[in-house]
Amino acid sequence: MLVADGNPTVRKILRHHFGSLGWETLEAKDGPEALKRARQRPAPHAIILDLELPEQNGYEVCRTLKSDDQSQMIPIIVTTSIASPESKMQALEVGADDFLTKPINRIELTLRLRSLLRIHKFNQELIGAESVAMALARAVAAKDGYAHSHLEKVATHAVMFGKALGLDSAELKVLKYGAILHNVGKIAIPDAVLEKTGPLTPREMAMFQQHPRVGCDICAPLKPLRPVLPIIRHHKEHWDGTGYPDGLRGEEIPLGAQIVGIVDVYTALTSDRPYRKAVPHAEAVASLRAQAKKGQHSPDLVRQFIECLEAADRSEDTGNSENSSDREVAVPAG
Known part of the structure; x- marks a missing residue:
């Protein structure tokens, strides 16, 4: 999993949670690093992407990855502390596969990830x-x-x-x-x-x-x-x-x-x-x-x-x- 979030506490919590599930975690603290990590090989199976990333926000990162043939099939769940209908619509328009509001419910996140991973496996x-x-x-x-x-x-x-x-x-x-x-x-x-x-x-x-x-x-x-x-x-x-x-x-x-x-x-x-x-x-x-x-x-x-x-x-x-x-x-x- 790739966790792209500017908050180190959020990255740490998700790293430990994914570790308990036996999933390896990559981390990115800003937009450019998120793009670099997403494009490395082997590619991450899914991305948890904060919309308020510094330097390059999550909307821009998501749009870039979904426009690239090499990364467009990677499932992306965007997260945000701004739970407005407009932010959700904008995230879906740039290609996000799912949307979660912070604070993140780890059980809900896991269920949504498992569903997206099944679809990703079928598509592959x-x-x-x-x-x-x-x-x-x-x-x-x-x-x-x-x-x-x-x-x-x-x-x-x-x-x-x-x-x-x-x-x-x-x-x-x-x-x-x-x-x-x-x-x-x-x-x-x-x-x-x-x-x-x-x-x-x-x-x-x-x-x-x-x-x-x-x-x-x-x-x-x-x-x-x-x-x-x-x-x-x-x-x-x-x-x-x-x-x-x-x-x-x-x-x-x-x-x-x-x-x-x-x-x-x-x-x-x-x-x-x-x-x-x-x-x-x-x-x-x-x-x-x-x-x-x-x-x-x-x-x-x-x-x-x-x-x-x-x-x-x-x-x-x-x-x-x-x-x-x-x-x-x-x-x-x-």
Whole structure:
């Protein structure tokens, strides 16, 4: 813990209290020292920050730390002897995670710290899991013959479609990572199979169809990614039950997996591959409709996805037209 307070008695009391909990304590007597201590490595797990620090007050210290990528995730509890609504609002505006009035109740402080530390630990796990996942996903995209931009393209289309279907922010986040990670299991498929332009042998097809299971096995140990597992596992299921790996049909297939399955087909068709060029939008849409008729996708979802793409194109065309008009208006007369 970092205790940043201009009062040595407060620092001493909190040092002894944290010591009784088995927590190591760093101390800072003013703003510049607080910034220096907060930026050292390893970084403190949390900061108790007095708003009335000398030289550089707690508001400035908090704003600086929360604006820095290296320290913005460290939980900060600000303390003050001025218990006004204005000071609390100002502290929260500069990024404070919690607010306590002096004299500090040590039991309350401990409970709030434990809560913030649990959130901090989860956020650190999430950042770590996302970093690992993104690295794997980019490796698979390159292995599968896609440009790095392909992942962003899949995620963008999936989230756009999810918004059109009314998914909330939490569902959209899961959908985004599901779209990015859906093919991560291909890391275990030999390049010779992935790069093959002719028909796969029965053995090669069986190997290829294991990639959703393998993807789940890779991501399952990363706790923050567990909500994404149904998308990874089921994005190759078919509406008529002929897909893999579990032969789910109709509404048994999770909605996120259905969305990613449709988006995956569209973006694959409209992306360059080593063995072929991207097909035009109209051809990709016709292919999606044909697959829906054959039972691969929900016809209703395919229709809604195509409408979503067309609405996005109209919006882009309108924006370009407005920008062009703005430029024309801005040109001075001869």
